[in-house]
Amino acid sequence: MPGFTEISPKSLMRLLGTPDAPQLLDVCLEEDFREDPRLIPTARRIPHGAVGQAGLEAAQRVVVVCQKGKKLSHGAAALLRAKGAHAEALAGGVHAWRHAGLAFFFGARIPRGPLWVKRHRPKLDRIACPWLIRRFIDPGAEFLFVPPAEVTEIARRFDAIPFDVPESLFHDGPGGCSFDALLAHFSLETEALTRLAKIIRAADLASGDAPEAAGLAAITVGLSRLFKDDQAQLTAGLPMYDALYRWARDGQSETHGHEGRPA
Numbered sequence: 001m002p003g004f005t006e007i008s009p010k011s012l013m014r015l016l017g018t019p020d021a022p023q024l025l026d027v028c029l030e031e032d033f034r035e036d037p038r039l040i041p042t043a044r045r046i047p048h049g050a051v052g053q054a055g056l057e058a059a060q061r062v063v064v065v066c067q068k069g070k071k072l073s074h075g076a077a078a079l080l081r082a083k084g085a086h087a088e089a090l091a092g093g094v095h096a097w098r099h100a101g102l103a104f105f106f107g108a109r110i111p112r113g114p115l116w117v118k119r120h121r122p123k124l125d126r127i128a129c130p131w132l133i134r135r136f137i138d139p140g141a142e143f144l145f146v147p148p149a150e151v152t153e154i155a156r157r158f159d160a161i162p163f164d165v166p167e168s169l170f171h172d173g174p175g176g177c178s179f180d181a182l183l184a185h186f187s188l189e190t191e192a193l194t195r196l197a198k199i200i201r202a203a204d205l206a207s208g209d210a211p212e213a214a215g216l217a218a219i220t221v222g223l224s225r226l227f228k229d230d231q232a233q234l235t236a237g238l239p240m241y242d243a244l245y246r247w248a249r250d251g252q253s254e255t256h257g258h259e260g261r262p263a
Contacts, residue, residue, distance in 0.1 A: 002091040005077060007063055009100045012090060016041055016103075017135045017192075017245050022061040025051060027076050028094060032067045038104035040065060040090075040097055041136040041188065045107065051076040052083060062087040069093030105137075105186040114138060115160035120145040120230055122237075123220045124204045125177045126164055130234055131241035132182055132193075145230035177204045192249035199244065216244070 002008045015021045024043035026033075039045070043065060046054055056062060062085050066072035073089035080087035090097065098104070116133065118126055122145060133141045146154050148165070155162035163170035163178055170181045179200050183189050202213035203220070219240060227233035 005074070005081075005088050006069070006091040007088045008091050009097045009102055012040075012063060013100075013102050017249075019239075019242060020061075021135070021139075022063045022088075023056060023139070024063050024065060025054060025076065026065045027051065027072050028065070028067050029072070032094075033107065036094070036098075037107045039107050040094075041103055041105060041186075042139055048072045048076045052079055054080075056080065056083075056085055060085050063090055064088070065090045065097075066093045068095055103136075103188055103190050105188060109186060114140050115142055115144060115158055117144040117146060117151055117155045117158070117160040117162050118164045119148045119151060121224065122230055122233060123224055124217065125172075125179055125200060127220065127223075127234060127237040128179045128200045128241055129163060129170070129182060131238050132179060132188075134238070135242075135245070136188055136193075137182075137186060143231075143234060145234075177201050179204075192245060195248040195252075196241075196245055199248070212244075 002011075012022075021042065024040055026039055026043040026045045027048035028045075033045070044054075048066070051064070062077070062080055064073040064077045064080070064087060066076075066089075069090055069092045073093060077087040077089045092099070116130070118129070122130075126145075130141070130143050144154065144158070144160060151162050151165045152167050154160065155168075161170075162168040163182075165171055170178050170185065172178055172181075177200060179197055183193055183197055199210045199212045199216055202208065202210040203217040206217070207213075220237070223233055223237055223240075227236060
């Protein structure tokens, strides 16, 4: 049982990928991180003595992670609470997260960010990817939507990360889409995200491999007709993927009129 001011790995995992996910601060010592250079999704590396300068908003929910969930995370969380944050330590730290078999990605694979750039007039994959990046990789990521021919050069000039173009690391592969490339690169192939990826891929490729894909494709086209501004379309589209993720995580068995929805 997690103690007072702690959150269990299972409870934290259920928050990741949702709009209510806390800010994660990884305060593991540098020597421990070198031995296992992986991060819990969305975690930001910061020295334990610098958490007071982390630039967090007042009353923001924060979870602090250290190797074993003891002195570093509890001390840093207490410091943040003294500054008005709602801060908890991850019970058992990285060791407990690893023991539970939950998702990590390699710290060295975190892009320089926070700017990402892709083709304008987003649909399907070009909204799904920003959703994945903000919910599981970098909550502070910003997205530039530009003419297709300018993506690579704008990425170079503005020190941004290009995606969904052939010259980029994250682009459509044979039988897949940019969403698949992001999942593979960041080792985020959880059961729920893999299920969601199947729907996105089927809608993007019009393959018919998932019955939910036709509805996703129709709604995405509708969004593109509703919004002329790409940023407004992205803002409207993110809750759609929040809902699809919750369905993919634990909602497939629910039908209309079913009671007892999970939290």
